[in-house]
Amino acid sequence: MNEKGNENENGKEKSEFLSGNEAIAEGVRLCGPQVIAAYPITPQTTLMEKLSEFAADGALSASCKFLLVESEHSAMAAVMGAAMMGSRAFTATSSQGLLYMCEMLSYVSGSRFPIVMANANRGTATPWTIFGDHRDSFAMRDSGWIQIYVESGQEALDTILQAYRIAEHPSVMLPVMVNIDGFTLTHTYELVKVPERETADAFLPPLNTFNKLSLEAPKCLSFAFWPDYHLESRCLQQKAFLDAVNFIERTDEEFYGLFGRRYHGLAEPYRCEDAECVLAVAGGVAGTTRVVVDKLRAEGRKVGLIKVRCLRPFPMKFFASLGSPCQALGVVDRDISFGLEGGLYTDVKASMYKPGAGIRTLGFVAGLGGHDVSKADIELMYDKLRNLADGKPEEEHQFIGMRWA
Amino acid sequence: MREIRWHGRGGNGAFTAARLLALAASVYGGRYAQAFPSFGPERRGAPVLGFTRIGDSAIRDHSEVVDCDCVIVLDETLVDVVDVFKGLRADGVMVINSAKSEAELRNDAGFARIKNLTALDGTAIALDILKTPIVNTVMLGAAIAATGMIRVSDAEKAIEELMPERLAEPNKRAVIAAYDKARGKNR
Numbered sequence: 001m002n003e004k005g006n007e008n009e010n011g012k013e014k015s016e017f018l019s020g021n022e023a024i025a026e027g028v029r030l031c032g033p034q035v036i037a038a039y040p041i042t043p044q045t046t047l048m049e050k051l052s053e054f055a056a057d058g059a060l061s062a063s064c065k066f067l068l069v070e071s072e073h074s075a076m077a078a079v080m081g082a083a084m085m086g087s088r089a090f091t092a093t094s095s096q097g098l099l100y101m102c103e104m105l106s107y108v109s110g111s112r113f114p115i116v117m118a119n120a121n122r123g124t125a126t127p128w129t130i131f132g133d134h135r136d137s138f139a140m141r142d143s144g145w146i147q148i149y150v151e152s153g154q155e156a157l158d159t160i161l162q163a164y165r166i167a168e169h170p171s172v173m174l175p176v177m178v179n180i181d182g183f184t185l186t187h188t189y190e191l192v193k194v195p196e197r198e199t200a201d202a203f204l205p206p207l208n209t210f211n212k213l214s215l216e217a218p219k220c221l222s223f224a225f226w227p228d229y230h231l232e233s234r235c236l237q238q239k240a241f242l243d244a245v246n247f248i249e250r251t252d253e254e255f256y257g258l259f260g261r262r263y264h265g266l267a268e269p270y271r272c273e274d275a276e277c278v279l280a281v282a283g284g285v286a287g288t289t290r291v292v293v294d295k296l297r298a299e300g301r302k303v304g305l306i307k308v309r310c311l312r313p314f315p316m317k318f319f320a321s322l323g324s325p326c327q328a329l330g331v332v333d334r335d336i337s338f339g340l341e342g343g344l345y346t347d348v349k350a351s352m353y354k355p356g357a358g359i360r361t362l363g364f365v366a367g368l369g370g371h372d373v374s375k376a377d378i379e380l381m382y383d384k385l386r387n388l389a390d391g392k393p394e395e396e397h398q399f400i401g402m403r404w405a
Numbered sequence: 406m407r408e409i410r411w412h413g414r415g416g417n418g419a420f421t422a423a424r425l426l427a428l429a430a431s432v433y434g435g436r437y438a439q440a441f442p443s444f445g446p447e448r449r450g451a452p453v454l455g456f457t458r459i460g461d462s463a464i465r466d467h468s469e470v471v472d473c474d475c476v477i478v479l480d481e482t483l484v485d486v487v488d489v490f491k492g493l494r495a496d497g498v499m500v501i502n503s504a505k506s507e508a509e510l511r512n513d514a515g516f517a518r519i520k521n522l523t524a525l526d527g528t529a530i531a532l533d534i535l536k537t538p539i540v541n542t543v544m545l546g547a548a549i550a551a552t553g554m555i556r557v558s559d560a561e562k563a564i565e566e567l568m569p570e571r572l573a574e575p576n577k578r579a580v581i582a583a584y585d586k587a588r589g590k591n592r
Binding site: 015016017043130131151152181183184185187188189190191284285287288290291370372373374375 | 424432442445446465468469471
């Protein structure tokens with residue numbers, strides 16, 4: 001994150017000490033949702049609790065409907081119904097809840113409803129776990145949702161505002177999943193700047209969609225296609241994702257102009273200018289990696305970080321343009337696609353692929369089921385990348401931090 | 406950056422104390438801070454942890470706290486159950502709720518190694534002022550006296566923000582009473 005500091009044009013922000021979940025709730029409040037559907041699941045629950053407090057205290061608009069539904073499947077169905085009537089809608093979930101929603105995710109995305117959802121990243125059963133990793137949202141990679149991963153409570157709040165702006169743009173019209181690491185971000189309190197509602201309103205115009213039910217302009221929504229049109233509909237969905245790339249970057253720049261904070265669109269390079277060994281990371285581990293990069297840089301080592309903010313659309317061009325001086329690139333996955341490798345690693349390699357390209361790569365799997373990714377672990381990964389760059393042998397796929405090596 | 410670990414039992418308010426310290430340091434002290442609990446299910450009476458990080462620039466580190474500059478123990482019986490000394494830096498500070506003196510505590514090998522040790526009968530202060538044996542704000546006052554990490558006035562503001570008025574007033578008095586008593590000892 002870059003901050004303008006005192007140059008910030010919006011001097012009315014209030015500094016508050018909030019958990020990641022509370023920061024998201026503040027972001028949602030600022031977006032003025034008309035429908036919120038809630039079903040509890042750890043570690044998302046305190047987010048919905050905060051929104052229900054806002055509803056009870058009159059901090060949401062009087063017409064906002066706060067729906068307590070009987071399951072995650074129903075939560076997604078409820079916000080889809082709201083979107084069909086042209087309402088701005090929000091829900092949140094995690095882990096098994098997200099998997100239970102799976103069926104509705106593709107209904108929403110295929111119908112092009114601009115719903116925003118927060119997912120508190122948590123591992124999936126079994127072994128049953130309430131702790132964080134990315135296996136829940138990575139399993140939903142092809143659901144047709146834009147997926148953004150955040151690094152801090154501040155980025156979580158800011159990304160909710162950006163997410164509605166992106167989702168609702170007429171040339172995008174795609175749902176957005178904002179992913180926040182379970183516990184390590186959802187339950188960690190940090191200093192968060194909460195913007196004024198007026199500034200948020202200036203950034204996010206009222207929702208006005210064309211794909212809504214109306215007596216004046218009757219239309220059919222969420223319909224079936226015979227095989228003759230299906231291919232074209234998917235092609236348009238893919239086009240929307242590719243077009244969203246520019247819009248995500250532009251939205252971030254406009255956000256910077258108004259709020260003085262930016263997150264570099266789909267991917268952020270950190271101290272990569274002359275970096276020979278680079279780690280690509282998504283989520284809160286990116287923050288810890290910054291600390292390690294700063295330490296190793298102070299020791300004279302040429303290391304850098306690429307924070308992957310968007311999983312879909314994927315920062316293909318960013319990775320395709322990587323060249324010298326980068327000699328070795330490692331990817332940290334809080335995910336594993338059994339029988340292959342970490343999902344992020346596959347995507348990074350595919351984006352970088354060109355015959356004869358000289359960058360060597362390593363895929364690290366770490367931080368599954370809430371396992372701490374320590375500064376020592378990250379330093380070890382940079383050591384392994386150095387080995388690889390120097391032509392020493394390193395296994396391509398490695399689990400980091402296990403009790404046996 | 407300073408890293409602080411709080412030891413308590415579920416229901417003791419160890420995490421509330423971790424939050425109060427961070428809130429006082431950041432919103433009222435003008436610095437940056439982070440606070441988080443030991444993650445997972447909460448069980449009343451079971452050993453729990455709270456963590457505070459305080460720094461002069463934005464804190465990006467989201468890994469677990471391993472080494473600490475200060476350990477605060479709200480319940481003396483935890484010493485037999487968990488390793489309260491783990492990761493305490495050589496020049497680190499330990500603050501413990503105990504009716505024993507520092508010299509008495511140092512008969513134990515674990516305490517003998519600690520140079521900066523403050524023992525305070527927090528339970529007595531809590532019973533006197535709060536009329537209940539909840540010592541989180543009391544030990545916050547003692548920790549401020551032992552470390553000087555934040556201003557007492559900022560701790561008072563944090564308590565006002567986080568607690569309803571009927572609790573804020575006695576808890577502010579508890580912080581000050583513990584601060585004065587611990588500071589007297591450290592002179």
